[in-house]
């Protein structure tokens with residue numbers, strides 16, 4: 215491994231003593247009070263006032279009729295996707311999965327938690343390329359996917375890094391094809407599109423309270439819907455599907471996915487601070503935007519019709535300023551050139567200075583796990599099959615992944631610390 219402490223470019227710079235995080239939890243004391251209340255009153259379970267209040271506050275904030283507090287965003291997606299499958303294809307035997315034999319159009323560039331639940335339910339994820347304006351699902355590619363696989367009835371859309379995708383276009387395409395839409399707003403809680411919150415547009419939405427999200431419960435997630443009957447069903451499924459009977463009567467497959475009342479205390483306390491966190495994240499983004507404006511890089515899009523929650527600040531390096539950088543499945547190799555750098559070099563340098571960054575999400579169509587799945591982009595040839603898909607060449611997702619990275623976006627980072635991060639990035643290009 216190359217030793218950056220000997221590199222001339224970084225000579226008079228010292229690593230931070232305390233690590234600068236990508237995005238770590240920010241607590242305010244109210245959380246502790248609600249947790250302590252759960253303890254004092256012995257509601258140390260998956261029922262209690264914190265859960266009820268979290269659900270009420272969240273539904274009100276997002277502007278949906280119902281929210282169901284669950285153990286994590288992934289569990290919320292699983293139940294949302296299972297419910298969509300049941301509505302579309304009817305009740306199946308548990309071991310088969312509600313989506314068995316059916317295709318589902320999914321965001322390609324995202325965290326794999328967005329798409330794994332499709333596999334849990336036996337469905338076949340077909341990955342849809344991103345567009346450059348929001349980095350989210352390209353409506354043109356989605357349209358093309360429906361032309362190829364017109365029998366498909368379910369779309370799973372993620373809003374990356376807090377920036378809403380092209381929701382109107384995608385909703386219209388879904389409507390035209392009678393498809394349901396599941397909205398993964400795990401990263402975008404508090405972001406809005408034409409005046410409405412993300413998570414409220416799909417037939418079902420989900421959010422996450424994972425430790426690095428805009429607000430957190432340390433873990434946790436929620437299912438969102440405008441139908442109380444959906445919320446009732448998800449509440450039942452998430453608590454092992456008990457029927458109203460004198461004994462443990464089970465007529466449907468159940469899960470243990472409910473949020474704990476202790477975790478809900480943390481989320482309840484954090485709910486009051488969403489807008490403050492967003493304002494601080496926006497300030498971090500704008501400082502990067504100003505501080506990096508003289509470099510051959512672009513900031514991640516924050517939307518034209520949408521308003522981002524600025525969860526993570528990211529950059530892409532302009533193609534002309536990329537040094538050689540090759541990646542295998544698990545390894546990387548790059549070669550610095552004057553005036554050029556690459557995401558892997560910047561990430562190594564940041565790590566050397568005790569700063570956490572992260573590559574952009576590696577697109578699902580590039581993952582070993584999903585190599586056999588279909589992929590649809592707008593630039594591809596019409597000839598496709600699962601293993602020799604022409605669309606994979608020149609995909610937007612692969613290009614963003616190659617040239618992009620997430621910068622430390624912690625709201626507890628001081629201006630002085632952020633200035634140092636900006637200086638280090640400048641030196642990478644020297």
Ligand SMILES: *Cc1c(COP(=O)(O)O)cnc(C)c1O
Nearest residue numbers: 286287288325327328400422424
């Ligand atoms: C964090 C995240 C999830 C999963 O949330 P968990 O609460 O960690 O299970 C799903 N989708 C996206 C896009 C995420 O970033």
